[in-house]
Amino acid sequence: MRLKIITVILVLFFAFAQYWGLKIAPPDRMMGDIYRILFVHVPSAWNAMLLFTASFVFSLLYLISKKQKWDFWNEGVTEVGLVLTGLALALGSLWGRPTWGIWWTWDPRLTATAVLFILYAGVLLFRRFLEDPITRAKIGSILSLFVYINVPIVYLSVKWWRSLHQVQSSPQTMAPEMILPLRLNALAILGIALFFVYWRVQLARHRAAREEAESKPPGGSL
């Protein structure tokens, strides 16, 4: 019951934030309505980086404490982060065609983000090859720590190198009536992302409990 209420609230809040971004916020004077893609593109990218940072923390927690639950959380945030990275890439491409004139180019920001997607997809793929949950957690955590180094590279790529992608906007470069819906949407997408992470962790827990039950011979202890 409580979960149902949370679900409804999250969905309604997301719809409200989207409505604000699509209807109430003014169009951009250069791009018109096309810029509204950023109300999902930017929150996706932000939250993906946030979730990958959480993955880094959960990996450390696992390696220090060896508690399996931290690995469940690591897997959860990595999977949802990967989906959000894919969303940011896809929406960025849709935005790029009308504004830049191209769907894709190998500029530093875009390349680094594509690499980010492949790295985390690789981590998840690699985890699937490891049958033993403890080995999986250990190697998975180590891999997560390694690939995390690309997250700051993605974030700073636009500052370090000349790229086609614009640098981060700030309250100085963005009108306040556009910043507000951007933040609302970031919050809404964060809420939905965390909701998915929570369910992913529950799933991992159930799966682990079942695997443990199956590995024991019927009739209890030997």
Add this chain to the structure above:
Amino acid sequence: MKKAMIGGGILIAGALGYALWGGLEENLVYFVTPTELLEKGDGAVGNPIRVGGVVDGGSVRVEGTQIHFILTDEKPSRIPVFTNTTPPQMFQEGIGVVVEGALQKDHRFYAERLMVKHGNEYRPPPEGKMPQQIYKQLISPSPSPRRGEVPAEGQRGEGKD
């Protein structure tokens, strides 16, 4: 297995370390500025390259299917560019662009590709103007819009990087 893991780890760390602190900074230039291109002189002729700068005000000229304009940067370097491609909707004077192509023997730059570099500024249109109207003006300044046409003068963009 363990050895392979450690070896792989060192390889990844090394590669990322190189990306972070190593020579990538030099190689990872997505485009050069007009000044940098002109510094190369005749050595730049014929070599495919990307150049990024600003479309100089009053320099856009349309001849048939060809667009001519001057690409410039903070320094007074000016490169005449011509292209046969359809420019993105936002292409206009005063806006940042990245052109992909090569310098010709006559030191004009032929762009096979023309990309608009949008800045990080997001502003609503000025007050009293209907957003839709402005949008239409921006993308199709003439009464009978045709693809490939370039905004007329007086439509100077304020988008700076």
